[in-house]
Amino acid sequence: MxxxxxxxxxxxxxxxxxxxxxxxxxxxxxxxxxxxxxxxxxxxxxxxxxxxxxxxxxxxxxxxxxxxxxxxxxxxxxxxxxxxxxxxxxxxxxxxxxxxxxxxxxxxxxxxxxxxxxxxxxxxxxxxxxxxxxxxxxxxxxxxxxxxxxxxxxxxxxxxxxxxxxxxxxxxxxxxxxxxxxxxxxxxxxxxxxxxxxxxxxxxxxxxxxxxxxxxxxxxxxxxxxxxxxxxxxxxxxxxxxxxxxxxxxxxxxxxxxxxxxxxxxxxxxxxxxxxxxxxxxxxxxxxxxxxLGRTDDLIVTGGVNVAPAVVERALSGHPLVREVCVLGGPDPEWGQAVLAAVVPEGEAPPLEELRAAVRERAGAVCVPKRFAVLDELPRRGPGKPDRTALLGMFAERGENELSTGLPTGSDEPMREDDPHGLSR
CATH class of the missing domain: 3.40.50.12780 (ANL, N-terminal domain)
Known part of the structure; x- marks a missing residue:
């Protein structure tokens, strides 16, 4: 040859x-x-x-x-x-x-x-x-x-x-x-x-x-x-x-x-x-x-503690109203990184306090997400993988001052974001 x-x-x-x-x-x-x-x-x-x-x-x-x-x-x-x-x-x-x-x-x-x-x-x-x-x-x-x-x-x-x-x-x-x-x-x-x-x-x-x-x-x-x-x-x-x-x-x-x-x-x-x-x-x-447990690059270091996104995702996906979830870390001025969770519900959006309680019970208080986004679909890249970069950009658009709260400022409802991305891309 x-x-x-x-x-x-x-x-x-x-x-x-x-x-x-x-x-x-x-x-x-x-x-x-x-x-x-x-x-x-x-x-x-x-x-x-x-x-x-x-x-x-x-x-x-x-x-x-x-x-x-x-x-x-x-x-x-x-x-x-x-x-x-x-x-x-x-x-x-x-x-x-x-x-x-x-x-x-x-x-x-x-x-x-x-x-x-x-x-x-x-x-x-x-x-x-x-x-x-x-x-x-x-x-x-x-x-x-x-x-x-x-x-x-x-x-x-x-x-x-x-x-x-x-x-x-x-x-x-x-x-x-x-x-x-x-x-x-x-x-x-x-x-x-x-x-x-x-x-x-x-x-x-x-x-x-x-x-x-x-x-x-x-x-x-x-x-x-x-x-x-x-x-x-x-x-x-x-x-x-x-x-x-x-x-x-x-x-x-x-x-x-x-x-x-x-x-x-x-x-x-x-x-x-x-x-x-x-x-x-x-x-x-x-x-x-x-x-x-996910990518080493995706490991979230919050307040000096390592949090594997997969551990939080498993806790959240155990809720009957959660169809899909993606957890990632975003910048936080106090903790270094904050745990963020994008959730696709099974029908109605699950109560956020129930989601927090599920994570607290199964993974510990440090793993509880600081912010949630409720989406119709997760953005994706390649063969079905969640697009973490796109999700992080979505959270960043809300402003850093919101990263320590579970809900958008002045709202009693979780964030919703229509997303056209899926397997048809």
Whole structure:
């Protein structure tokens, strides 16, 4: 293999047309074609990102190997906002797909329900290729709709086999909502496994899904690990997890699914070292299972005390009137940072005193949010992740003098903010 293999953009169609890229994807996995940089078709911003990552230019010698060619370069901004290209070899992608099938009980038919230019989506296509089954995809041109998911699922489930799909928590929540097409829930129950990842899933949503008879498998991973590599808190075969002490501590991952590094990093990335990837996430072991508590960058230091947003989110999501929640830290002149909470209610807005009491009881007084915002939807980025930057900007617009109060000045009602962002972006 020449050291001048090129990186070529792979324009991935949205929705039901996504499987059109399978022939090129197969060539990349077999090492017969160029390395591919998946980007959404028709997105000018994605074309700009591709240019920044050296699309249509040769791979550097350290970015490829004749024994294990780089198959994909996945664009990711991580927590920095600057585009990075994750170099994934064919072996890493295959190892991830095979480990997933091993964990789930064998190969089967997959239904793609998320964008295939993200690692979680393109892995659904790779698993289909390795399983030797046709790939099926949900038509998402008008956004994620439960009735459209049900139509696609019924087609996949009509063929005897094992059946799988992968969702982000928001999609799962919409399928479980009482007002949704009941066929969506019936379809979910029929899948042998429903992988859920991309962002933390609220314990209440996970409990609701499992009580409804859905075999939800929670996943943890990222582009740098070729997708999910820890399922239901257990590392996939060959994957190693290290959590720094004292607990909770920073999480590092290693194993056969690990990426080579970043495109054009010049070996300067500190995230990859000695066969390990420093995730930037915070976690701890609970009863032998990995519990991920969010980004180390998102840790809130209020009055000199460390508060993990996930701990507060779990306390709030236990309230029956809370559908989704995102907790973050904002500047505070007295405490350094204040705990802020954006809540999406299940119907009517929950009383704020009940929310404060829930956090105080389950996480301690220091974790009680100083301010709440009640939203119709959380703003999102990437595959369903809450956009913390957008939320922090929303809180900042209210002015720093409000950050120490639970309600806007002069109001007896929680803040409401209509937000158009969602999975249809």
């Amino acid at each position: 020449s050291s001048t293999r090129r990186l070529r953009p792979l324009k991935v169609p949205d929705g039901a047309r996504a499987p059109e890229v399978l022939p090129e994807l197969r060539r990349a996995l077999d090492g017969d074609g160029p390395a591919l940089l998946p980007i959404p078709e028709g997105d000018p911003a994605a074309v700009e990102t591709a240019g920044a990552l050296g699309a249509d230019e040769p791979l550097d010698p350290a970015e490829d190997s004749p024994l294990d060619p780089t198959a994909l370069v996945i664009a990711t901004s991580g927590s920095t906002g600057r585009p990075k290209g994750v170099l994934l070899s064919a072996a890493a992608l295959r190892a991830s797909a095979r480990a997933t099938h091993h964990h789930l009980g064998g190969p089967g038919r997959w239904l793609l329900a998320m964008p295939a230019h993200h690692i979680a989506g393109i892995q659904v296509l790779i698993r289909s290729l390795l399983a030797g089954r046709p790939a099926h995809a949900v038509d998402s041109t008008a956004g994620f709709r439960p009735e459209v998911f049900a139509d696609a699922a019924e087609e996949v489930l009509s063929v005897p086999d094992r059946h799988y799909t992968a969702l982000v928590p928001t999609q799962l929540g919409r399928l479980l909502a009482p007002e949704s097409d009941p066929r969506g829930l019936r379809a979910l129950r029929a899948f042998d496994a429903v992988l859920v990842g991309g962002s933390a899933i609220a314990p209440s949503l996970l409990d609701s899904a499992r009580q409804a008879g859905v075999n939800v498998v929670t996943t943890y991973g990222m582009s740098e690990t070729a997708g999910g590599c820890v399922y239901d808190g257990t590392p996939l075969p060959g994957v190693e997890v290290h959590v720094e002490t004292p607990s909770p501590g920073a999480i590092s991952l290693s194993g056969p699914t690990l990426a080579r590094g970043y495109r054009r990093s010049g070996g300067g990335s500190t995230a990859f070292a000695d066969g390990w990837f420093r995730t930037g996430d915070l976690g701890e072991w609970r009863d032998g299972l990995l519990d991920v």
